[in-house]
Amino acid sequence: MKLFSAPVSPFVRKAVLAVHELGLNDKVEIVKGDYNDESSDLFKCSPIGKIPAMAAPDGINLCDSQLIVAYLDAQSDQAELLPASGSARWEALASEALADGLMDAGVDVMREVRRPEGTISSEIEQKFRDRAVAVLDRFEQEAASYGDEFHVGRISLLCALDYFSFRFADMEWQKGRPNLVAWHAKFTDRASAKATHPATWTL
Ligand SMILES: N[C@@H](CCC(=O)N[C@@H](CS)C(=O)NCC(=O)O)C(=O)O
Incomplete structure (x- = not known):
């Protein structure tokens, strides 16, 4: 593959x-x-x-x-990242889609600020920054009930949060979001997370 x-x-x-x-x-x-x-x-x-x-x-x-x-x-028997059925499956997929939306908002901001000077719209940039804040706030509410599972939804959330730390440190996603900070701290030292961190991973 x-x-x-x-x-x-x-x-x-x-x-x-x-x-x-x-x-x-x-x-x-x-x-x-x-x-x-x-x-x-x-x-x-x-x-x-x-x-x-x-x-x-x-x-x-x-x-x-x-x-x-x-x-x-x-393709693997080693772990199950996408629960096979029931509400666990739909919770994982819903969480993945929401975290992907957070990534999309970040990518949209980057696309806007990289446009040629004079064509950058601060309104559009702000719109996507606001979207990201709204999604982060939703995750802050939800993270209070997260357990130790590391399914596709949680993987996507970890990747989204680290992307925001890397690209938008000024947004300080951690500020006022203690549940999310506590959840992130549980997984940040996982081998797969460390091996793929945006600050160090290259091809
Ligand atoms: N929904 C897609 C989004 C992928 C995506 O937006 N990738 C960006 C990089 S982060 C990309 O390829 N951008 C290049 C382009 O749009 O030309 C996914 O989940 O894979």
Whole structure:
């Protein structure tokens, strides 16, 4: 399996972290995905041109981090990142989608501030920053009831929080969110989290 990736992307980190959790390092080749070059192998795998994307056996091309993690989970007996059924499954998926939304808001802010000078909209930047704050506040409420499970939803949340620390230290997501800080502290030293941290992970 070939996983198209790039450093810092929180969506890529989610997939790579899952590879570690599931013990699939020998089965997944992590390669650079160049989303600026439409003739690159990334686009042959996924014409959407976003990372992560994964070329799996039997010509199956997977082009979204949720799908990639679900696929990887099905290839491993080492752990279960996506609960098989019932409310646990839907809670995990709902939490993953919410955390992905937090990542999206961060990526949207970065896209806006990287536009050419004179075309950057501070309103648009602020809109996505406000969205991120609203999602962080929702997670602060929910984190009070989180246990020790480390499923797709929690993996996505960890990746989103570390991405915000890395890109938007000024936002201080930790401020006024003690439940989230306590939850984050429980998982930040996990081997898979340390091996994939945005400050150090490279291809
Ligand atoms: N919903 C997608 C989002 C992936 C995404 O937004 N990736 C960004 C990098 S963080 C990307 O490829 N951007 C390049 C582009 O949009 O051209 C997922 O979960 O995989």
